Amino acid sequence: MAGKEDEKGFKMCVTSSRGMKDLSHHNLTKIPSNLPNTTQYLDVSHNSIRRLDGAQISGLSQLCCLKVTHCGLQEISPSVFSHTPALKVLNISYNDLAFIPDISAKQLKILDLANNLYNSYRIPAGFQNLTNLEVLSVGSTAALSVNYDDFDPLMNVSLHHLVLGAGIPWQKYDSGALAKIKLVQKLSLFASFCEAFDMFENLLVDLNVTGTTSLRFINIFPDNCAVSGNIFKNLRTMPFIKNLTVENIWTNSSFMEGFLKNVWLSSLYDLSFINITYNEDTSDGFQFRTINHTINLCSITFNGVNHYQYRYPIINMSFEAISNLTYLKFSGTGMNILPCKLLSALPALETLDLSDNLLTDSGFWWFQCSYTSVFPKLRKLSLSKNRFISLSFISKKTHQMKTLESLDLSFNSIKLDGDCFWPAHLTELNLGNNNLGNSVFKFLSSNFERIDLSKTGITAITHEDLSQFPKLTHLQLSSNSIQFIPADLMAPALLSLYVDHNTFSSISQEVLAGLPSLQTLKAGSNPFACSCDSYWFITVLNKSLLQDWPLDYTCSTPPLSSGLSLSEYKTSELSCETWLQVAVSLPVIVAVSAAIALVFYKCDGVWYTKMLWVWIRVKRRGNKRSNMLKNASFNYHAFISYSHQDCDWVDDQLVPSLEGSGISLCVHERDFVPGDWIIDNIINCVESSYKTLFVLSKHFVQSEWCNYELFFAQQRAISVQQDSLVFILLEPIPADSLPKRFLRLRSLLRQQTYLEWPKDERKQQVFWASLKSMLHLADKSMVLKDVAEAISDTVPLLIDEV
Numbered sequence: 001m002a003g004k005e006d007e008k009g010f011k012m013c014v015t016s017s018r019g020m021k022d023l024s025h026h027n028l029t030k031i032p033s034n035l036p037n038t039t040q041y042l043d044v045s046h047n048s049i050r051r052l053d054g055a056q057i058s059g060l061s062q063l064c065c066l067k068v069t070h071c072g073l074q075e076i077s078p079s080v081f082s083h084t085p086a087l088k089v090l091n092i093s094y095n096d097l098a099f100i101p102d103i104s105a106k107q108l109k110i111l112d113l114a115n116n117l118y119n120s121y122r123i124p125a126g127f128q129n130l131t132n133l134e135v136l137s138v139g140s141t142a143a144l145s146v147n148y149d150d151f152d153p154l155m156n157v158s159l160h161h162l163v164l165g166a167g168i169p170w171q172k173y174d175s176g177a178l179a180k181i182k183l184v185q186k187l188s189l190f191a192s193f194c195e196a197f198d199m200f201e202n203l204l205v206d207l208n209v210t211g212t213t214s215l216r217f218i219n220i221f222p223d224n225c226a227v228s229g230n231i232f233k234n235l236r237t238m239p240f241i242k243n244l245t246v247e248n249i250w251t252n253s254s255f256m257e258g259f260l261k262n263v264w265l266s267s268l269y270d271l272s273f274i275n276i277t278y279n280e281d282t283s284d285g286f287q288f289r290t291i292n293h294t295i296n297l298c299s300i301t302f303n304g305v306n307h308y309q310y311r312y313p314i315i316n317m318s319f320e321a322i323s324n325l326t327y328l329k330f331s332g333t334g335m336n337i338l339p340c341k342l343l344s345a346l347p348a349l350e351t352l353d354l355s356d357n358l359l360t361d362s363g364f365w366w367f368q369c370s371y372t373s374v375f376p377k378l379r380k381l382s383l384s385k386n387r388f389i390s391l392s393f394i395s396k397k398t399h400q401m402k403t404l405e406s407l408d409l410s411f412n413s414i415k416l417d418g419d420c421f422w423p424a425h426l427t428e429l430n431l432g433n434n435n436l437g438n439s440v441f442k443f444l445s446s447n448f449e450r451i452d453l454s455k456t457g458i459t460a461i462t463h464e465d466l467s468q469f470p471k472l473t474h475l476q477l478s479s480n481s482i483q484f485i486p487a488d489l490m491a492p493a494l495l496s497l498y499v500d501h502n503t504f505s506s507i508s509q510e511v512l513a514g515l516p517s518l519q520t521l522k523a524g525s526n527p528f529a530c531s532c533d534s535y536w537f538i539t540v541l542n543k544s545l546l547q548d549w550p551l552d553y554t555c556s557t558p559p560l561s562s563g564l565s566l567s568e569y570k571t572s573e574l575s576c577e578t579w580l581q582v583a584v585s586l587p588v589i590v591a592v593s594a595a596i597a598l599v600f601y602k603c604d605g606v607w608y609t610k611m612l613w614v615w616i617r618v619k620r621r622g623n624k625r626s627n628m629l630k631n632a633s634f635n636y637h638a639f640i641s642y643s644h645q646d647c648d649w650v651d652d653q654l655v656p657s658l659e660g661s662g663i664s665l666c667v668h669e670r671d672f673v674p675g676d677w678i679i680d681n682i683i684n685c686v687e688s689s690y691k692t693l694f695v696l697s698k699h700f701v702q703s704e705w706c707n708y709e710l711f712f713a714q715q716r717a718i719s720v721q722q723d724s725l726v727f728i729l730l731e732p733i734p735a736d737s738l739p740k741r742f743l744r745l746r747s748l749l750r751q752q753t754y755l756e757w758p759k760d761e762r763k764q765q766v767f768w769a770s771l772k773s774m775l776h777l778a779d780k781s782m783v784l785k786d787v788a789e790a791i792s793d794t795v796p797l798l799i800d801e802v
Helices: 004-013 125-129 197-210 233-237 253-264 391-400 438-443 463-467 509-513 532-539 578-602 605-624 644-659 678-687 704-719 740-751 761-801
Strands: 020-022 041-043 065-067 089-091 110-116 135-140 159-164 184-189 214-218 243-252 270-279 286-288 299-307 315-317 327-331 351-353 380-382 406-408 428-430 450-452 474-476 496-498 520-522 555-557 636-641 665-667 689-696 725-729 754-756
Touching (some): 004 110, 197 233, 636 678, 678 689, 689 761
Parallel strands (some): 041 065, 159 184, 243 270, 380 406, 406 428, 428 450, 725 754
C-alpha cells in the first residue's frame, strides 16, 4: 500500500513543516519521549524498536500519522493509541508482528499491516469499532490460508480499499470468507493462484457478493505459471465490477485472447494492464475476431509493456470490438511509429495517451499513412515523454484533428523553430519540462485557456505576456526561476495560477487586483521574506485560495526566521502600515512635544537657554577679537556703571562676587581720581577697562551721569571694541518708561545680549558663571600690563647703576 496511500496520509495530516519529525535511520530502540506535542507526522522507520507502548507517544495529542516500518516490531501495547486521539494514519508494515494487533484508534482512516510474520488473516474483534477506516492493508508471507471467519469484524465497516496478500501463493481459501465484507469498494489482491485456479474462481464469486466495483490483481500468475482453462469466465456474471487492473504478470497471445473475450462479455467499463510481459506463443500472433455482443468497455490502459522478441507483435483485431472506446492509454511500450489504422479506426475515442514512448514528429505523423480523417472525436492527446522536437510542425498537424482541445507535449525536446499556427479549437497546451525560455509566449495561441509552462526556463513574466491571452483561465508556471511577480499583471478571466518553486520572495497585493476571478493560487516553496512585504499575504489574503497552505510556505529571510512557517510568523499592522504609523505617531509626537514644552516652561528653560546663548556668544566673540586686542592692555577687567540708588546690590552682591574671583573692577565711588573733572574720570575709566558693565534698573534710566557713561562706552565700542558693553538687567524696565535720551538704550538692548539678575539662588550660580567667563577674557591683557609696568619701574634703576 506504500506509495500513493502514504502520500494520501501525508496530505491528510501535515499542515506545517514544524509538525514533521523524520527520525528514520537514527539507531533508535524506542520512540523518544521529548518530542514536541505539536508533532503531526512521525516517521521512525528503519530503527530497532521491538515494542510500542503508550509511554513512548504520551503527550502527542496532535499526532496524525505514525510510520514504524522495518523496525523489527514484535509487540504493540493494547492501549498504546489511547494517547493519540488524532491518529488517522498508521503504517506498521514490514515488521515481525506474530499476530494482527487489536488497534484501538477511533479516528483511524488508513492502516497498513502488510508484510509482517502473522500466520493468519484473522482480524481482531476490535476492528469493528474502526468505523472511520477507509484503507486496510493486510498480508504476511507466513499466512497461507484464509479461513471462513477471518474477516467477520469487518462486516459492518465501510472500506474504500482493502489490500490482501504478500505476493505468495495461497494454499487455502474458504468460500464465502470475503463475501462477508459487503462494504468494500476496491479490492487489491496480491497473491498467486498458479495451479489453484478453482480457488481463484471461488474468490471471484465471493467478490461478486461484496458489491466491489474495482478489482486489482497483482502477480496472480508467476512467470513460470502455465495458465489453462477459462479462469476469468466469472467476470461475465459480475455486474458490479466496473474497473479491473492486472499488474505484474507474464502473459501470451493465447491467454490474452481468452481473457479479453471474457472482458468483452462482462460489464467492465475500464481495463488496465500495468507492467506486463507479453510473448507470442502462436505463429500468427494475437487474433481477436468480432464478437456479436454489446460491448461496455470504454477505457483501456497499457502502462508498461515488455516483449522479448525481435519483431513487432502481430495484432489482428477487428476495430469494431473497440469502436466504443473513449479512452486509450498506451504508455511505456517503446512504440516509435503509430499504426496508420489507429488514426482513423477509433471513431468514439476522446482521450489518447501515448506518453513515455519513443515517438517523434515523423513517427506519430507517419509519412506512409494516408487518411482522410484523424480521430474524429478526439479531445485530449498526450504525447508526453517522447521525442518530439518541432513546435511549428506540430501546430500545423493539429489542424487535422478537428475536435482536439487539449495537447500535452511535456517532457520532450521541443524547440521554438518558427511561427506556430494553432487551430482555434485547441484551448489547452502543456509544454512543461521543455527548455523554452521567456520567448515561449510569442509562439502560443490567443485562444488558449489553459497553459502549462512548468519548468521551461522562464525567468520573468510581464503584463505584455499575459495580455495576449484574453481567454486564459489556468496558468502553470511552477519550477521556473521567476524572481518577481509584477503588480501590473492583467488576466481578468484567470481562475488558477501556479507559481510554486520559483525564486520570488513576496507577492504584492496589487498582483491579485489584476486577477479578479482567481480561485486557486499555488505559490509555495518560494524563498519568502518574513517582513512587511509579506504582511498582507499572511494576514489579509484569503487562504482558501492557496492549495498548498501552510505546509509549503516557509520563511527564507531574515536568517533568524529561516525555516519558520509563514503561518507562524507574527507581525503587527502598526509596524507595516505607513498610514497607521503616521496616524499613531503624530498624536504621540504632539503630546510629547507639549509635555516637553510644559516642563521647559515650568523649569525656566527659556532663561537657561538665554544664558547658554550668552556664554556661547562670549566664547565666539572672544576668539574673533583675540587678534584685535592682542596689543591692548587694560587696568581693569570692568568699569561698573550704575545708579547710586542701586549701590546696595552692587556693593553687597556684584563687587564681592567678582573681585572674590580675581576680577579687577573700577567703581566710581572708589576709583575716580579726586580733583579731576567727572567727565574725564568717566572717559579714563571706560578706556582703561576691558568691559563696561551697566547695571540697568528704573533708577539707572533716571540718572544723568549714567547717560554720559553709556554714551562714552558706546563710542568706544564703535571705534575700538564692539563687544565691550555688558548689560545686567537688575529688574524689568518697561519700554514706555525710558526717557527720550535713552532711546538708544532700547536699540542696544535689541542688538546686544544682556544678563538678567535672577531671584532663584540656583539660577544665580549660572548668572555668576556667565559673567565671570566674559570678564576673564581680559586676563592675558592684564598680565601683560603688569609685566610692562614692572619693567618700566626697573629700567631707571639699571641706568643709574651703570
